[in-house]
Amino acid sequence: LGFLFNSILLGVGLAMDAFSVSVANGLNEPCMRKRKIIIIAGVFAFFQFLMPMVGWTCVHTVAEHFKAFQKFIPWIALALLLYIGGGMLKEAFSGEEECCEPVKVNWGALIIQGIATSIDALSVGFAIANYNFMQALICGIIIAIVTFFICMAGVLIGKTVGARFSKAASVLGGVILIIIGL
Numbered sequence: 001l002g003f004l005f006n007s008i009l010l011g012v013g014l015a016m017d018a019f020s021v022s023v024a025n026g027l028n029e030p031c032m033r034k035r036k037i038i039i040i041a042g043v044f045a046f047f048q049f050l051m052p053m054v055g056w057t058c059v060h061t062v063a064e065h066f067k068a069f070q071k072f073i074p075w076i077a078l079a080l081l082l083y084i085g086g087g088m089l090k091e092a093f094s095g096e097e098e099c100c101e102p103v104k105v106n107w108g109a110l111i112i113q114g115i116a117t118s119i120d121a122l123s124v125g126f127a128i129a130n131y132n133f134m135q136a137l138i139c140g141i142i143i144a145i146v147t148f149f150i151c152m153a154g155v156l157i158g159k160t161v162g163a164r165f166s167k168a169a170s171v172l173g174g175v176i177l178i179i180i181g182l
């Protein structure tokens with residue numbers, strides 16, 4: 001039960017960036033079809049699944065070949081988390097303003113969004129290094145499912161607001177993207 005609860009919480013925490021981008025995507029394309037909504041949510045879910053598994057695999061590949069290295073794994077995870085968190089704080093307090101014009105999501109943009117919003121999930125792979133393969137796989141699947149539904153909700157929220165307030169929604173979508181960038 002604790003494993004399931006922790007996996008769901010990881011999914012919710014990791015999905016917040018993807019949720020925000022999903023809202024912005026819905027705002028930018030208020031007439032988006034159901035198929036595209038599912039594709040957007042699926043891409044974010046895929047990357048949120050993939051990154052922890054890549055991190056977990058890296059840890060286990062290295063640990064398999066270098067047993068002495070294993071005691072450093074938690075410190076590597078800590079360093080990665082501090083680096084990512086520090087970078088986010090630095091960006092947040094840098095004071096630089098970015099301008100970006102919201103555009104409809106194409107495959108290239110969607111893949112970049114998926115990777116950008118899932119980079120922090122890579123460090124989760126290091127944090128779950130003590131899981132066996134099946135536990136890591138199940139955790140990754142739970143994270144993906146949670147992300148999928150959160151992103152579906154995000155696109156639908158953005159789409160609903162975008163359909164009602166199209167001009168203001170474009171501005172709001174741009175602001176959301178800038179905030180995520182900062």
